[in-house]
């Protein structure tokens with residue numbers, strides 16, 4: 001049988017590759033981003049309760065209304081802005097499905113989509129599958145700041161979408177208010193849709209404020225926000241998230257959503273609705289992860305790795321150029337196999353495998369695991 005791959009350049013994701021390698025060699029796994037501690041027992045009990053109370057059939061297509069109400073309340077409380085629960089919020093099977101659905105709903109052949117590299121891995125294939133063209137803006141280590149003049153030069157009549165991600169995976173950088181104002185200015189009076197991937201909105205450090213698109217009225221009017229409960233409540237395996245946008249955009253989103261997933265795991269939604277109503281469940285997250293970042297960095301401060309402290313997310317990038325000039329993918333594999341510590345090489349998120357000799361380490365781990373990882377890093 002003959003067929004032509006629609007994604008000829010795509011292989012198994014680096015997260016799957018590195019986690020499998022870590023398992024095979026019994027290495028400490030700081031590669032794929034997930035916590036190695038339990039989610040709150042209260043939340044787990046709420047899911048059991050929902051199952052035992054009969055929430056086991058299809059949820060409404062846009063999501064449980066109670067959960068959408070709780071999400072709307074969060075935006076009101078944190079950003080003093082409103083998304084209507086009935087028409088402007090949809091619960092999704094993780095942020096990945098929201099992102100795929102947004103891109104599928106709006107991108108046609110030859111539409112251009114601007115992304116910032118190093119970029120999270122699910123944006124590009126979704127754009128390509130829909131015939132769109134990825135236009136990359138490369139951010140430079142170690143600060144990963146955006147050159148907005150370059151963005152301006154890359155915007156043209158074919159530009160249909162800009163995808164931003166703050167706090168950013170994998171670099172751990174964040175957009176400032178100034179960045180958001182520049183984006184707002186550049187997209188004003190255009191038909192560009194902004195996809196703002198805010199899955200790490202509650203993990204931001206050193207007193208910085210998360211700059212959501214919903215804080216900027218013109219940006220809000222053209223934007224989707226994508227979010228993930230997996231990141232916020234330590235249960236990435238539940239694959240539950242949501243997206244918000246103005247209602248006209250959301251109506252188009254739902255046309256696609258109802259045919260690629262229809263609706264999402266119902267008992268989890270019921271539990272999350274109760275759990276989200278207590279703001280401390282997400283407000284305490286930044287200080288929780290800042291302590292982990294600080295512990296990890298203090299343990300490796302005398303190592304040969306160079307770093308700038310992560311400003312958000314649960315990832316820290318480390319520059320290993322003082323140690324070896326190996327290609328980062330090779331070094332990451334060798335570190336896993338020979339030293340028992342797995343990390344993610346950043347070049348896979350760049351065009352043409354651009355290699356700045358940096359690896360990403362996930363610090364969503366118990367203090368014990370971080371100490372064991374630090375011992376290995378200090379020995380290199």
Ligand code: PMP
Pocket residue numbers: 033093094095096097120165168169197199227228229230231236239240241
């Ligand atoms: N966007 C970014 C930047 C992410 O890091 C992740 C997951 N790590 C996702 C989207 C996908 O989130 P989910 O697991 O909820 O699909």
Ligand code: GLN
Pocket residue numbers: 013015016031032033034169
């Ligand atoms: N988002 C996770 C990370 O950045 C990985 C998710 C996945 O494996 N697709 O590590």
